[in-house]
Amino acid sequence: MPKHVVFIHGLWIHATAWRPWQDLFEETGYTTTAPGWPGEPDSVEATRADPSGLDNQGISEICHHYADLIAPMDEKPIVVGHSFGGLIAQELLANDLVSAAVAIDPAPVKGVKVLPFAQLRSGFPVLGNPANKSRTVALTSSQFRYAFGNALSEEESDALHAAWAIPGPGRPLFEDATANFVRNSPAAVNTHTAVRGPLLLTSGTEDHTVPKSVTLAVAKLYASNAASITEYHEYEGKGHSLTLDSGWRDVADDVLGWLASQGLAPSAVGGSAATV
Template structure:
């Protein structure tokens, strides 16, 4: 039986091309994988930096619809693997029937998470610190990136990752996520209770500043009453928010592959039938 395709979804401030080592590794294991960018992203880091206005006012709902439309064009329902805000998007796609399984790596919190650790607030402050940023793009300085992403690696590696992969990001998803619990129809809402779905793996780096482990554990608890679907949690000791792109990415990628193997997804849904 054929393996499902894989769709990688990047998070805020990181270009989709940073997934290339994952794409190559998954190909070695028989998966056909792609990593489309967000709506407004250009094909390269440099081009996205040169034309950041295309990302102005791009929000969670628009990003979800963008990936749902891409999946509609596939021959089979994919596995979705997302990092940070990509992890939130992956959960929405899974809950709405667009994927056979999902992996949310250090995912942005969904509606219902009521804790807000200081490090998470500080990591989001470059955007949240100015209300005008809701409708425009924001870039991280090397120092801001080092706190939010690179706190568990050397300053030299953090600065190199910042130079290689960072792009301007729309502020709107952060504002939407921050106000989710006070918004009736928040785009950060995920049906954690009743949605019939495939298996989900939530992961956290123990030293993550942007999405602290306590936040991901709170997300995991929101799924606790859905006994009809698999929801598992995995923690990576000593890892920060850069864990998908830094020198230890292979550990996270191998763990993802191992988990997918245990789910026996071959031939799970070869023909796409979106809701």
């Protein structure tokens, strides 16, 4: 039974934001790691000071980075990813590199055709300038509030921006935005025939960056894969900040409960978990 959990962050958030999740999962009996993206310095401050290591890091580079980190492990771990980390988690699972995956408000895979205005607006600080494809872009507190903190008070959103926001590479957003027009898109995931471990897709109903309709469209792509388990959980009133804002524990407890329901808990999971 896998006992190790790898956490993968998304665009604009530093890996160290997973620390409360790691503490909770380790209290439950898991071991955990939360490696940054390739080229990402070890702290928020260092990344803000020099984000150049993240320049031109795309979806393939990020996937291979995590695959290389997972390869030496004694057993296939569980992976929990948020936003672009959720897309990476699905790619790792489809390639049978991990035992199970949780994709929290995941960036869309190739084949998703819905494009809500809120998602377009959230990505515009990057997509609005083609030169951003090869460099990193930071969100202002106002842009962060729209993309991540729209379900929070302005004070809480700004505090999260000050604590965790980092410049992110533009390339993954451009690759995802053009996925349906590129034959061998790095955002392609085998949703139909991959024989794999269980997958949980989740969505916050107020998410602007990855609106609920997008995640439901991803879930629909998996519907024909009868050989593997795919489930969908929904969190009422939550936005894209749901893994790091004051309500993060509700989401984390739900994920722990789901892992237990799949026989993937190393010990009894405390607290209650529900499919929302």
